[in-house]
Amino acid sequence: MKIYLETLGCRLNYSEMETLGRQLVEAGHAVVESAEQADVCVLNTCAVTGEAARKSRQWARKLARSNPAARLAVTGCYATLAPEAVAGLPNVELVVSNQRKELLAELLQPWSAELDGEQWRRLAPDAPLHRPERTRAFVKVQDGCNNQCTFCIVTVARGPERSRPIDEIVAEMCRLTAEGFQEAVLTGVHLGGYGSEEPARWPAAPAAGKLSPLYALVAALLEQTDLPRLRLSSLEPWDIEPAFFDLWGQSQGRLCPHLHLPLQAGCDRTLKRMARRTRTASFRALVEAARTRISGLTLSTDIIAGFPGETAADFEESLRFVAEMDFAHIHVFPYSARAGTAAASFGGHLPVEERRGRVAALEAVAQQSGQAVRRGFLGQVRPVLWESLEQPANGAAAVWSGLTDNYLRVHASAPAGLSLENRITPTRLATLDGQVVWGEVTSNE
Ligand code: SF4
Numbered sequence: 001m002k003i004y005l006e007t008l009g010c011r012l013n014y015s016e017m018e019t020l021g022r023q024l025v026e027a028g029h030a031v032v033e034s035a036e037q038a039d040v041c042v043l044n045t046c047a048v049t050g051e052a053a054r055k056s057r058q059w060a061r062k063l064a065r066s067n068p069a070a071r072l073a074v075t076g077c078y079a080t081l082a083p084e085a086v087a088g089l090p091n092v093e094l095v096v097s098n099q100r101k102e103l104l105a106e107l108l109q110p111w112s113a114e115l116d117g118e119q120w121r122r123l124a125p126d127a128p129l130h131r132p133e134r135t136r137a138f139v140k141v142q143d144g145c146n147n148q149c150t151f152c153i154v155t156v157a158r159g160p161e162r163s164r165p166i167d168e169i170v171a172e173m174c175r176l177t178a179e180g181f182q183e184a185v186l187t188g189v190h191l192g193g194y195g196s197e198e199p200a201r202w203p204a205a206p207a208a209g210k211l212s213p214l215y216a217l218v219a220a221l222l223e224q225t226d227l228p229r230l231r232l233s234s235l236e237p238w239d240i241e242p243a244f245f246d247l248w249g250q251s252q253g254r255l256c257p258h259l260h261l262p263l264q265a266g267c268d269r270t271l272k273r274m275a276r277r278t279r280t281a282s283f284r285a286l287v288e289a290a291r292t293r294i295s296g297l298t299l300s301t302d303i304i305a306g307f308p309g310e311t312a313a314d315f316e317e318s319l320r321f322v323a324e325m326d327f328a329h330i331h332v333f334p335y336s337a338r339a340g341t342a343a344a345s346f347g348g349h350l351p352v353e354e355r356r357g358r359v360a361a362l363e364a365v366a367q368q369s370g371q372a373v374r375r376g377f378l379g380q381v382r383p384v385l386w387e388s389l390e391q392p393a394n395g396a397a398a399v400w401s402g403l404t405d406n407y408l409r410v411h412a413s414a415p416a417g418l419s420l421e422n423r424i425t426p427t428r429l430a431t432l433d434g435q436v437v438w439g440e441v442t443s444n445e
Contacts (some may be wrong), residue, residue, distance in 0.1 A: 001029045001112045004038035004070070006063065008056055009046025011187040011233050013076060015138035016101060017044050023105040029112065035066040039115055039443050040108060043102075045076035045086075047153055049336035053078050057089065064090035071111060075101050076158035081340070098143070098158050123137065135387045135422045137181045138233075141169055141217065142188035147236070149345070150275045151266075151304060153338035154189055161193040163213070166220050173225040182257075182424055183229035186218075191232065192239020215244055221368070224252050228424055229385060229405065231256040234302075237263070237286050238277040245293035253383070257294045257405035258328075261286070262302040266321025267314045270307050270445050280321050287325060298373060298406040300329035305362050306355030307335045309348030315358055323365045328373040328407065330366035334359050334424070374408060374437050377429050381442055384427040386420035404429070410439040 003024055007017040020042070021031045035041050045056035056078040063072055073094035079086045080097040087095050096104055142163040144356045145155040176184055188194065195213020221230055230251070248255050261283070265271050268279045291297055303322060310318075322330065334355040337344040350358075386402035390411075399411045402421045410427060414420070420441070427439040 001039045001091060001108070001115055002032045003029050003108070004032050004041045004063075005044070006035070006041065006059060007044040007429075008059060009044070009048065009052060011074065011185060012139045012140055012143070012189060013044045013046060015185075017042075017145055018138060019140065020104050024108070027105060027109070033330075035063050035070060038067060038070045038110060039241045040071045040073065041067065042073045042075070042104065042108075045074060045078035046093060047077040047081050047157055047338070049333065050338070051336065053082070057085075060086070060089045060092065064092075068382075073104070074110060075104060077154065080157045081153065108424055135385060136183045136185060136231075137176045137182070138185050138187050139169065139172060139176070139184070140164070140188060141186050142191065142194045145190035145193060147193075147277065148192065148275055148342070150273065150342035151264075151307065151335065151338070153341055156340050158189045161190060161196045163188075163194050166217050169217065170220055170224045173221055173227055173399045177225055177227045180422065181227070182422055183231060184227055185233050186221075187233045190236065190239075191234060192236045196230045207388045211243055212239070212241055214239070215241070215247065218247050218255065219250070222247070222254060228254060229256055229383075230254055231258065231407075232260075234260045234262055236277070237261045237283050240286060240290075242289065245290060248294045253405065256405045256407065258298050258300070258405070259290060259294075260300045260302075263322070263325070264302060264304050265307060265310070265314075266303070266318035266325075267310070270310050270314050270318065271394035273309055274304075274307060274343070284325075295381075296377075296406050297326035298408065299325065300407070301325070301327050302333065303362055304335050306332050306350045308337075308343055308346040308350070310350065310358075315361075319365060320369045322362065323369060326369050327366070327375060329363065330369070332359050332362040332366060352410040370435070371432065374429075374432055377404075377408060377437070378431065379429065381426050381428050382406065382408075383424050384412075384439060384441075385424045386412075386422065388421065389414060389419075408437050409435065410437045412439040412441055415441060 005017050005021055007013050024031055025159050034037050043060055046052040060074055071093045073097040074092055079095050083095045086092055096107060134396040144161040144162050145158045167439045173184055192214060194217055263283060264274055264276055266280060271279055382404040384402040386400045388401050389398050390401045391398050398414055400414055401409050403408055426442045428442050429437045430440050431438045
């Protein structure tokens, strides 16, 4: 079969589709670049906000329109939360929940038998096959979340925490390194919940001096693989034990000095109603410890604007705290009521315009602190992993685009006749260019 894979949402969703793509190719199917070429389309949906759910429906209809002959299988959080609604969309013949997503390759198999085998075998040898990205791999290490943040539908859609064994992840990392990947990003719904389902084997709460299961996983990956760069995706602030920062000192620069710590609000009153297990004082202390222990660290975060009951004074307090934290990147989300979450039934929901106004104010802070963080690294030489050659819209010369170890987007002019794709080079961070830093490749050895 020729199969087209489309993914919406988080890194975990991308990681799951990369794995599915690999399984399908190993089973002899072809992963193709467009729905028009496909016998089957698979859509991995998202439902973190109302807008994400709307986009998931929109994409399902778009795939059906772009190839009415193709069968459509839909999975992911929206398919898990609204299976009937998804089953009613055009061309949808299979709806698979998150809990059964890992069986997708098997669940699609009967279709290849039904589809004319002859047709399958007739796959044109020059059919453009989808070459998955070879620069950075998203590696799923756990799924689910046992927390109950009052705004969050993900914990409903993904279920309780469950983790992959360390040796299985180490083996995958070695395979990815052998395939030429330069960087891997550890992903999960609640990364800090890694290993929580085995309290006997791993003490759940990272008590003083006790190392968390995630510490053990990262240490094993640094010791047992040659992967050049290891990055952590989102980490809940309450999951990090003080000793966790020692890992950076032991990694010889392989563990990327960037942490994404979702704060969600900079006001304790709001954090309490969100049922977040952090407060501004403990978050500030964690950030100070991280900055002291991890050289070249940058921080990013998620902030919800306009949570039900957030007064103007709460918001001002939140804005001040967010500005104080000097985040390099801030993902700002207008509060989105999700049926099935506790906050959806809270009082004090704010009008859309008010939420939009608060998003704009937070994005202004994000712009300023991001620029200040980038400016602070000018003049430094940092390792950049180059991803792609980009052709500016104004017809100017093509530029290479990549990310530093501490997650700054960098552009650099293309050395004549030399491809930087999927290479890590020391690069001087020279000037600011909007959201991007302009770099000079100091050596391409
Ligand atoms: S920690 Fe909170 S926000 Fe994150 S997935 Fe779990 S419940 Fe949702």
